[in-house]
Amino acid sequence: MKLRERVGLNVRNLRSSRGLSQEQLALAADVDRSYISEIELAKNSASIDVLERIALALEIDPQELLNKRG
């Protein structure tokens, strides 16, 4: 599995487990809703700065976004 796929699954799972929509996460992380969608579907290669903002919005350490369990 490519790293961007791993990150996409983690973002989706962590977001869903918090009951957040893509739009809500996008607002909290200050990125476009479509960008969250693309990250979850592994359609783009997010930057460290964006991962940091997503982790902050999800209240997790950024390292969790790279966890191997999907």
Added chain:
Amino acid sequence: MKLRERVGLNVRNLRSSRGLSQEQLALAADVDRSYISEIELAKNSASIDVLERIALALEIDPQELLNKRG
């Protein structure tokens, strides 16, 4: 400490501990030497795909690049 600073320190420490120059790591990861330097100095926000290539070149799991210990 911003995430890109954490990543920069980890790349530098892991690279040095393997006795690799920036140029050698750049070659192995298929990126420009200047790009490795910028990542180490936290001057840019590397993408997931680049982190994956650097981790592969360093023979580590990409998650290690986000470790909190510098």
